[in-house]
Amino acid sequence: NAGVTQTPKFQVLKTGQSMTLQCAQDMNHNSMYWYRQDPGMGLRLIYYSASEGTTDKGEVPNGYNVSRLNKREFSLRLESAAPSQTSVYFCASTPDDANSIGELFFGEGSRLTVL
Amino acid sequence: AQSVTQLGSHVSVSEGALVLLRCNYSSSVPPYLFWYVQYPNQGLQLLLKYTSAATLVKGINGFEAEFKKSETSFHLTKPSAHMSDAAEYFCAVSEGWDMRFGAGTRLTVKP
Numbered sequence: 155n156a157g158v159t160q161t162p163k164f165q166v167l168k169t170g171q172s173m174t175l176q177c178a179q180d181m182n183h184n185s186m187y188w189y190r191q192d193p194g195m196g197l198r199l200i201y202y203s204a205s206e207g208t209t210d211k212g213e214v215p216n217g218y219n220v221s222r223l224n225k226r227e228f229s230l231r232l233e234s235a236a237p238s239q240t241s242v243y244f245c246a247s248t249p250d251d252a253n254s255i256g257e258l259f260f261g262e263g264s265r266l267t268v269l
Numbered sequence: 270a271q272s273v274t275q276l277g278s279h280v281s282v283s284e285g286a287l288v289l290l291r292c293n294y295s296s297s298v299p300p301y302l303f304w305y306v307q308y309p310n311q312g313l314q315l316l317l318k319y320t321s322a323a324t325l326v327k328g329i330n331g332f333e334a335e336f337k338k339s340e341t342s343f344h345l346t347k348p349s350a351h352m353s354d355a356a357e358y359f360c361a362v363s364e365g366w367d368m369r370f371g372a373g374t375r376l377t378v379k380p
Contacts, residue, residue, distance in 0.1 A: 158312070185366060194278065196359060196370040197313070204366065212367070244312055255320070256301050256363040260312030 156180050160245050160261035167235045167268045175230040175264050177245030185248045186228040187212075187258065188220060190241040197244065203228055235268045242266070271296045271362045273343075275371035283379045288332075288347040290374045292360030295341065301363040302343045304334055305370075308356045316358070319343060330354070350378045 158179045167173055179186065184205045189197040199212030203222040217239060219231045228247075232239055242265050246258040276291040294300055299321050305313040317328025324336045330353075334345045343360060355378045360371040 187368070189370075194372055196275075196372040198370075199368065202366055210366075213369075246312070256303050256318055256361070256368060257315055258305075258313070258368065260314070262310070262312050 158245055158247055158259050158261035160243075160264050162264060163262065164265050165267070167232075167266065169236060169268060171235050171268075172231065172233050173235065173266075174232075175243055175245075175266075176227070177229065177261060178227045179245075179247040179259070180226065181247060181249070181259065182225070183247035183259075184225065184250045186222065187244075187246040187248075188218075188228065188230045189244045189246065190214065190239075191244060191263070192241050200230065200243075232266075235266075237268045240266060240268045270367065270369060271300060271364045272369055273302075273360045273362045273371040275358075275360050275374050277374055278372065279375050279377065281377040281379060282350045284352055285349050288345070288350045288354065288376065290345040290358050290360075290376065292334075292343045292345065292371060293341050294343060294360075294362050296362065296364075302334075302336065303361040303363065303368075304328065304332070304343075304345050305359045305361060306356050307359065307373075313359060316345070350376075352378050352380065354378055 161176045186203045188200040201220040202210045245261045302319040304316040307313045327333045
């Protein structure tokens with residue numbers, strides 16, 4: 155079972171460069187998330203997508219864009235990377251039934267360093 | 270928005286000792302509450318969740334948590350720590366699709 159797959163696992167960027175983090179899930183979930191994890195701050199929601207073609211801003215969306223082109227994939231783009239975006243990024247998805255509220259399945263993370 | 274506060278960024282226990290990780294929530298309505306665990310270099314995994322069906326919730330690996338409305342708490346416990354329990358633990362609250370996580374508590378287990 156692949157679950158939630160994120161690429162790349164590691165990336166180093168220079169300030170001002172752009173990049174896209176890719177996420178794909180094979181569990182047929184509609185809902186997908188992007189979080190960032192920083193020491194002492196837990197996970198903070200960047201963007202959420204309830205279904206293909208829909209996205210909502212989370213707690214910390216500034217400096218990021220997302221794209222949900224199909225049910226499986228949810229990408230996160232940094233148009234002009236800044237050192238403050240150095241972080242570990244997690245993609246997650248969740249089942250759609252009411253009994254599964256809050257049951258997130260996470261990828262293994264993408265560690266991004268911006269110099 | 271709802272939020273959770275985890276008391277203590279680091280907790281250290283001896284193997285076989287009681288584990289107690291503290292979480293308090295702020296919510297004006299009955300919340301959905303969760304505990305997640307993160308092992309090194311991995312994503313988070315769901316440990317247990319509270320959805321108002323029962324105040325004492327049992328999870329995986331012998332963990333349980335008790336919802337106390339009067340104290341707005343949802344502390345995580347395990348009677349006897351094992352070396353494999355060493356990880357970071359996150360309390361979280363859900364308001365619809367918006368999941369908010371605490372800052373995390375790193376649990377160290379000493380032999």
